[in-house]
Amino acid sequence: MRRAGLIPLLCAVALAIAAPFAAAEAWNLEQLMHALGKQRSGRASFVERKYLAILDAPVESSGELRFRAPDRLEKITLEPRPESLVLEGNTLTVVRGERRHVVQLSDYREIAAFIDSIRATLAGDRAALERTYAASLAGMPNGWTLTLLPRDPQMAEVVLRITISGSHAQLRGIEILQADGDRSVMEIVPERVAR
Amino acid sequence: MTRRLLPALLVWLAFVGLSVAVVSQTRFTSDLSAFLPASPTAEQQVLVDQLRDGMVSRLLLIGIEGGNATTRSALSRELARQLRADPAFGVVANGEPVHRERDQALLFGNRYLLSPAVTPQRFGVEGLHAAIGESVDLLASPLGMLTKSLLPRDPTGEMMQLLEGLDGDARPALVDGTWASRDGQRALLLAQTRAAGSDLDAQQDAIAKVREAFTTATQAQQAGDARLLLSGPGVFAVASRATIQDEVLRLMLVSIALIVTLLLFIYRSATALLLGLLPVVSGALAGVVAVSLGFGVVHGITLGFGTTLIGEAVDYAIYLFVQSAPAGERHDAERRPGIAAFWPTIQLGVLTSICGFATLLFSGFPGLAQLGLYSVAGLVAAVATTRFVLPHLLPSGFAIRDVGPLGVQLQHLLVNARHLRWGIVALALAAAAVIHVNRDRVWNRELAALSPVPAADQALDLALRSDLGAPDVRHLVVISGRDAESALQAAEAVGARLQQLANEGAIGGFESPALYLPSQATQLARRASLPEPAELGRRLELATIGLPLPAARLQPFVADVAAARERAPLTRADLDGTSFALALDSLLIPQRDHWIALLPLRAPSDGPFAHAIDPDRVRTTLEATDARALFIDLKGESDRLYSGYLNEALLLALAGVAAIVALLGLVLRSAPRVLRVLAPLVAAVLVVVAGLVLAGVTLTILHLVGLLLIVAVGSNYALFFDGSESSGGPAPRTLASMLFANLTTVAGFGVLAFSSVPVLQAIGGTVGPGAILALLFAAVLSRP
Numbered sequence: 001m002r003r004a005g006l007i008p009l010l011c012a013v014a015l016a017i018a019a020p021f022a023a024a025e026a027w028n029l030e031q032l033m034h035a036l037g038k039q040r041s042g043r044a045s046f047v048e049r050k051y052l053a054i055l056d057a058p059v060e061s062s063g064e065l066r067f068r069a070p071d072r073l074e075k076i077t078l079e080p081r082p083e084s085l086v087l088e089g090n091t092l093t094v095v096r097g098e099r100r101h102v103v104q105l106s107d108y109r110e111i112a113a114f115i116d117s118i119r120a121t122l123a124g125d126r127a128a129l130e131r132t133y134a135a136s137l138a139g140m141p142n143g144w145t146l147t148l149l150p151r152d153p154q155m156a157e158v159v160l161r162i163t164i165s166g167s168h169a170q171l172r173g174i175e176i177l178q179a180d181g182d183r184s185v186m187e188i189v190p191e192r193v194a195r
Numbered sequence: 196m197t198r199r200l201l202p203a204l205l206v207w208l209a210f211v212g213l214s215v216a217v218v219s220q221t222r223f224t225s226d227l228s229a230f231l232p233a234s235p236t237a238e239q240q241v242l243v244d245q246l247r248d249g250m251v252s253r254l255l256l257i258g259i260e261g262g263n264a265t266t267r268s269a270l271s272r273e274l275a276r277q278l279r280a281d282p283a284f285g286v287v288a289n290g291e292p293v294h295r296e297r298d299q300a301l302l303f304g305n306r307y308l309l310s311p312a313v314t315p316q317r318f319g320v321e322g323l324h325a326a327i328g329e330s331v332d333l334l335a336s337p338l339g340m341l342t343k344s345l346l347p348r349d350p351t352g353e354m355m356q357l358l359e360g361l362d363g364d365a366r367p368a369l370v371d372g373t374w375a376s377r378d379g380q381r382a383l384l385l386a387q388t389r390a391a392g393s394d395l396d397a398q399q400d401a402i403a404k405v406r407e408a409f410t411t412a413t414q415a416q417q418a419g420d421a422r423l424l425l426s427g428p429g430v431f432a433v434a435s436r437a438t439i440q441d442e443v444l445r446l447m448l449v450s451i452a453l454i455v456t457l458l459l460f461i462y463r464s465a466t467a468l469l470l471g472l473l474p475v476v477s478g479a480l481a482g483v484v485a486v487s488l489g490f491g492v493v494h495g496i497t498l499g500f501g502t503t504l505i506g507e508a509v510d511y512a513i514y515l516f517v518q519s520a521p522a523g524e525r526h527d528a529e530r531r532p533g534i535a536a537f538w539p540t541i542q543l544g545v546l547t548s549i550c551g552f553a554t555l556l557f558s559g560f561p562g563l564a565q566l567g568l569y570s571v572a573g574l575v576a577a578v579a580t581t582r583f584v585l586p587h588l589l590p591s592g593f594a595i596r597d598v599g600p601l602g603v604q605l606q607h608l609l610v611n612a613r614h615l616r617w618g619i620v621a622l623a624l625a626a627a628a629v630i631h632v633n634r635d636r637v638w639n640r641e642l643a644a645l646s647p648v649p650a651a652d653q654a655l656d657l658a659l660r661s662d663l664g665a666p667d668v669r670h671l672v673v674i675s676g677r678d679a680e681s682a683l684q685a686a687e688a689v690g691a692r693l694q695q696l697a698n699e700g701a702i703g704g705f706e707s708p709a710l711y712l713p714s715q716a717t718q719l720a721r722r723a724s725l726p727e728p729a730e731l732g733r734r735l736e737l738a739t740i741g742l743p744l745p746a747a748r749l750q751p752f753v754a755d756v757a758a759a760r761e762r763a764p765l766t767r768a769d770l771d772g773t774s775f776a777l778a779l780d781s782l783l784i785p786q787r788d789h790w791i792a793l794l795p796l797r798a799p800s801d802g803p804f805a806h807a808i809d810p811d812r813v814r815t816t817l818e819a820t821d822a823r824a825l826f827i828d829l830k831g832e833s834d835r836l837y838s839g840y841l842n843e844a845l846l847l848a849l850a851g852v853a854a855i856v857a858l859l860g861l862v863l864r865s866a867p868r869v870l871r872v873l874a875p876l877v878a879a880v881l882v883v884v885a886g887l888v889l890a891g892v893t894l895t896i897l898h899l900v901g902l903l904l905i906v907a908v909g910s911n912y913a914l915f916f917d918g919s920e921s922s923g924g925p926a927p928r929t930l931a932s933m934l935f936a937n938l939t940t941v942a943g944f945g946v947l948a949f950s951s952v953p954v955l956q957a958i959g960g961t962v963g964p965g966a967i968l969a970l971l972f973a974a975v976l977s978r979p
Contacts, residue, residue, distance in 0.1 A: 052334060054346055057743035061335035080332045094338065099359050182343070 029137050032146070033126040041068045046075075048186040065188070133162075142167050207477070207584045210576075214480040221487040223495060249793075250781030251428065252392025253285075255405060256659040257384040258376070258424035266418045267382035268371035273412035274405070275373075278386055281408075283401050285777045289384040290367065290374035294774040301773050302357045303349075307759040309713060310353040311360065313721040317351065318731070323738035326351035331744055348751040350744065360710055367663055376662040381424070383663055387777060388429065395436055398429035426656040431648045438952055439495035446946050446955070453942040454509055461935050462516065462595040470588055471512035474577040478508040481576030482569035489568050490561060496954055497565045507908055507943070508577035510936035514541060515581055516595050517932035537929070538582065540918045541911070543862055545578045547855050548907030554851035555900070560840040566900055570907075598935075602927025605934060609924065612975045619975055623878035626885035637884070639893035640838040649951060670796040670808050672705070672817065673825045679767075679783060679790045683714035686783075686792040689824050692816045693794065701812055703797035708783035711775040718764035728757040794824075837896075844896050848903060855906065863917070872913040875972035876906050883965045897954045901961025908940055908962070909969025916977035924977065937970045 044065045049058040063077040077083040083096045093100065129135060132155075133148035148162040156179070163175045174186045257274070259267045271289045278287040307313050316322045330352045333339040342355055367374040367383055374383040386405065390397030402425060409423040458468050486493045518537045548570070555567025630637060648656075674689055676682030686709040693705045709717070726734065731753050735746040770776040782793045798808050810828055817824045859869045880902050887894060912933055915925055925933070944966065947959025 048335070050335060050339075052343065054343065054748065055331065055334070055743040056745065059331060059335040059339075059743070075337075077336065080335060081329075083336050083338075085337065096336065096338065 029135060029146075030126060032137070033129070042066070042190070044188050044190045046186055046188050048184055050182065050184040052182045053180070064191075203583045203587055207580065210477070211480065214484045217484045217487055218480065221483065222492045223498070248391040248393060250387065253388045253390070253429065253781075254427045255386040255388065255401065255429060256426045256656065256663060257386060257405060258426075258655075258659050258662075259382040259384075259409075259421055260380065260424060261421040262418045264370050264375070264379060266416060266421060267375070268373045269416050270409070270412050270418060270421055271373040271382040271384055273415060274408050275384055277408040277411065278384075278405065281404060283389060283397070283404060284386050285389045285780075286387040286774065287384065288374075288386075289382070290369050291372065294772075297773045298775065301770070301775065302361075303345075303354055305759075305762070305765055305769075306349065306353040306357060307725055307756065308718045308721055308762065308765055310356045310721070312351070312353060312356045313724055315724040318724055318726050318734070320734045320737045323351065323734055324740075324742070327738060327742055327744060331742055346744070347748055348755050350749055350752050374663070376658075381662065383659065385663055387781075392428050392432065395429075395432055399433045402430060402433060424655060424659065426652065426659050431652065431656075434652070435648060435952075436495075442950050442952055442955065443495055443498050446950060450943045450946045453946065454939050457935070457939055457942060458509070458513075461513070461598070464593075464595050466590065466593065467516055467595050470585060471509060471516065473585060473588070474511050474580040475508040477580040478573035478577030482573035485568050485572035486565050490565055494562060494565055496562060496952075497569050507904075507940055508573065509939045509943075510908075510911065511541065511578050511581035512585065513935045513939065514932050515585060517598055517935065518926075518928050537915075540914045541578065541582075543859075544911035544914050545574055546858055546862075547910040547914075548574055550854040550858055551848075551851040551903045551906050554847040554854065555844070555903070557847055558840065558844055560844070560896070563840070563844060563896060563900070570904075574907075598931040599927050601934075602929070602931040605930040606924065606927055609930065609974055609977075612971075613977070615975050619875075619878055619972055623881050626878075626881040629885040629888060630881065633888045637888055637894055638841060639895050640841060641834050669828060669830050670702075670798070670813075671827045671829060672794040672796065672813070673827060674792045674794070674823070675786075675789050676792065677789055679785070680714055680716070682783060682790040682792040683709050683712065684716060685820075685824070686794060687714055687717055688820050689794060689817065692820055693796070696813065696816055700799055702808055703799040705794050705796045706778075706782060707794045708779050708792050711770065711779040712765060712767060712783070715764050722760060722762070722764070725756050725760050727760065728753050731756055841896050841899075844899050848899055851903065852906075855910070868917055871976065871978070872910065872917050875913050875969055875976050876909045878972045878976075879905055879909055879965050879968040882968055883961055886964065887961070892960075895954070895957055897957040898961050901958045901965065904944075904958070904962045905965030905969055908966050909973065911936070912970045912973040916973050933970060937966055940966045 045062070046065050047060065047062045049060050051058045060080075061077050062079045063075065063083075066072075066074040066076070071087075071089055073087040075085040077085075081096065083094070085095075086093045129148075132152070133150060136147050138145045138147065144166055146164040146166075148164070150156045150159055158179055160177045160179050163177075164171060165173050165175075171188055173188060175183060177183045259270050259274070261267075262270070272291065275287045275289045275291065278284045279293070302309060312326075314322075317326055327350045330342065330346060330350050333342055333352065333355070334346075338355075342349075342352060345354055368377060368379075369375065370379050370382075375381060376383060386401075388398060388401045390401065392398065405425060406423060413419060413421050455468060455472075458471055459465075462468055462471070483493055483498070486497055514537055552567045552570040552574075555563050556571070558564045558567065672689060672693070674682060674685045676685055686707050690705070690707045690709055693702065693707075696702045697704050713721075725731075732746070735749055735753070739746045739749070767776075767779065770779055782795075784791050784793070796808060796813070808828075810826060810831075813826045817826055856869060856873065859872055860866070863869055863872070883902070883905065884894065887898065892898075915929055915933055941963050944959050944962040947955045948963050950956045950959060
């Protein structure tokens with residue numbers, strides 16, 4: 001139960017954070033990775049909608065994403081309830097209300113592999129990314145889509161597909177499609193643009 | 196032989212007969228119980244109970260090293276499988292989710308009895324609206340992924356409440372699905388024995404079973420290079436018992452062999468040797484008998500210490516033989532003046548020693564009081580045997596080698612040695628200065644200093660413990676109740692306060708038996724908050740207005756609540772087969788006429804109060820409840836306990852010194868003479884303490900006993916020198932007898948210095964050098 005939940009969560013965080021630090025003009029996966037690897041830190045705001053079968057309407061949350069090289073990722077949710085999620089090194093800390101959960105990433109082997117690959121992505125390591133996913137880049141530089149399909153069967157039982165869309169150097173959104181049909185859509189606005 | 200032999204011999208034989216009878220009935224122990232208080236306070240009682248039977252005392256920490264990660268993980272699974280099948284073990288944890296399904300089924304099935312959030316307000320329209328709204332909001336969070344599938348049955352999120360309440364402990368990392376150390380080089384398991392930690396035979400069996408299971412597992416896995424590491428209180432206790440038993444026997448044999456060799460060399464007579472051992476045997480018997488009668492049980496440490504008494508008791512026979520029976524004086528009548536000459540000195544020496552040791556009898560520390568009683572009884576018996584039995588047993592024509600020539604040589608040495616007196620004064624002053632400079636770290640105030648566990652084993656224990664997420668209980672809140680129900684109710688009241696502290700970050704969290712089994716009163720109150728199905732349905736219609744979750748989708752919830760209204764409250768029996776059963780049993784404990792609930796506290800891992808719990812703050816919070824809860828810092832408590840003993844022992848030792856001074860003053864009736872007798876003893880004690888301090892040893896209560904022994908043994912030497920002042924120094928034979936006595940003492944104690952039991956080593960390392968120094972100093976400081 002817990003295991004299943006963390007995978008989309010980490011996908012969303014890591015990829016969302018990677019998003020604003022996007023790439024150069026000439027467009028292929030190699031160069032995307034290279035551009036991402038150059039980023040040392042950054043912030044972006046996000047709005048995430050989850051479409052769940054059990055609910056009549058999507059649930060929406062919004063807040064801020066932060067990244068600091070080499071390994072600190074933060075997702076600070078402000079609405080509808082304040083929540084902070086910090087991944088540093090091997091430790092994932094979730095604080096919600098008065099509750100605080102600390103999880104060792106290495107306790108969840110498939111997620112550890114997953115997050116390592118995300119970190120490798122941020123560092124520009126394409127090989128690590130492609131160890132975990134079959135990655136394909138489609139579209140034009142002004143409207144492209146990166147599709148990631150999990151290679152691990154256990155992961156694939158939870159996450160069907162991750163789609164990252166963007167235009168030119170800018171990532172615009174991440175969509176995660178879960179195996180049960182529920183999906184989440186995250187829109188990302190870099191703060192330097194928003195201000 | 197004389198006719199006066201008969202009564203003395205009969206008395207002695209009766210004594211031996213009685214002693215053997217008592218000793219055969221005596222119970223010997225080697226656990227650390229002698230180091231626990233005889234009349235504990237409430238806090239100390241909890242400490243003692245926890246050390247003996249507490250959940251911590253039943254933990255076995257297991258590590259597997261060698262091979263690769265996959266092999267270690269496979270061994271861990273196999274070992275855990277075998278141990279789980281063994282009724283000797285209550286819980287065997289290695290990271291595998293063995294209980295997870297049953298645990299979660301129990302929690303989910305009884306969530307409306309267990310969840311602290313269940314109140315009438317929560318099941319009103321507004322409460323339901325808020326709770327369901329929160330659950331919907333949670334779906335927006337990553338944590339919502341955990342609860343999504345449960346939403347139709349549990350829209351108020353009680354399961355999440357429960358998991359959060361129980362999800363406290365930091366757990367080790369998983370490698371290949373089983374626990375591993377942080378560096379991944381060691382697989383980790385935790386086993387809890389059903390037997391109490393103080394049941395050493397059961398602990399020994401459990402340890403043997405772990406080793407056996409590991410051997411089977413390595414054979415099955417063909418993992419010959421894998422090693423098993425074992426630690427924990429039970430392992431320590433069993434190992435200590437074995438060490439103490441082995442060592443006491445071995446040390447006794449070695450010192451007997453050494454002393455016998457020495458005596459044979461000195462006496463050149465087997466008869467003399469046998470007769471010379473009589474006072475020793477009598478002293479040892481009397482010591483054991485006295486302790487057995489006085490305390491009901493004799494500690495192994497006391498026995499080990501007893502071996503040292505061999506070194507001192509044998510002295511009396513040496514004085515008798517050497518000083519009263521030189522070669523050539525073949526008749527009893529000629530012998531008597533010799534006895535008369537040295538007897539008063541010996542008498543005073545023994546009285547001095549008794550003054551020193553008798554004060555230990557008043558110690559509240561049973562271990563120390565045992566040593567005191569053993570010494571006093573042993574010395575009295577040894578000297579009485581020497582004085583009243585031994586002379587009558589000497590065969591006519593009894594002779595030992597003439598030591599006169601050696602004594603004459605010693606006299607020459609003595610004359611030269613006296614030039615060194617100012618050197619000794621300087622040495623003593625320097626030693627006093629060293630002690631003064633280091634006065635803050637002379638004494639070790641931690642109980643652990645007395646532990647017979649070798650440092651390497653303690654280091655392994657620490658490593659395993661920190662890898663396993665430190666499941667050692669240090670801070671405890673203890674609550675008593677007439678019965679289980681009232682203890683649980685009190686635990687609930689205190690738990691509410693502790694939760695506030697946890698929210699403020701003053702404590703990291705706490706465990707409570709009421710988390711696993713709420714009191715019946717609380718469960719019934721929660722059940723009474725649940726509305727009947729039709730009413731709940733009506734309220735849900737209203738509560739879901741404005742939420743994206745229509746009431747129609749919550750029919751499973753209505754059905755579950757209806758079932759919960761019919762459910763009987765949980766009892767202890769319902770927890771069988773889950774990991775909560777043992778957790779509850781170790782936290783809710785029946786005593787003779789009441790129950791106690793233990794609430795272990797965790798220090799915060801970060802924040803302003805990281806790794807430290809402020810006892811005053813917890814106590815203030817607890818005082819606000821009427822549960823009369825005790826807050827206990829187990830380590831602080833045990834160190835305070837020991838520190839109290841140490842202070843007490845120091846005071847008693849000082850009182851002993853005062854008694855010795857008074858005794859000497861009374862007998863010698865001359866302040867300068869008292870000073871001259873005491874000077875070499877004080878100098879020897881100072882130099883030994885300074886030497887230990889310089890060697891980096893911090894002194895324990897057993898070193899203090901060693902210092903008393905230096906005074907006891909040394910007083911004989913000093914008194915011999917003092918008593919011979921009028922005749923221009925000790926006679927050659929007296930000098931020789933002192934040298935022999937000193938050699939046997941050093942042999943007896945010196946052996947202890949090589950013991951691996953720290954407490955015995957402490958005594959050996961103190962008295963061995965101290966006895967030599969006391970003789971040297973007494974000789975050098977004596978007046979020509």
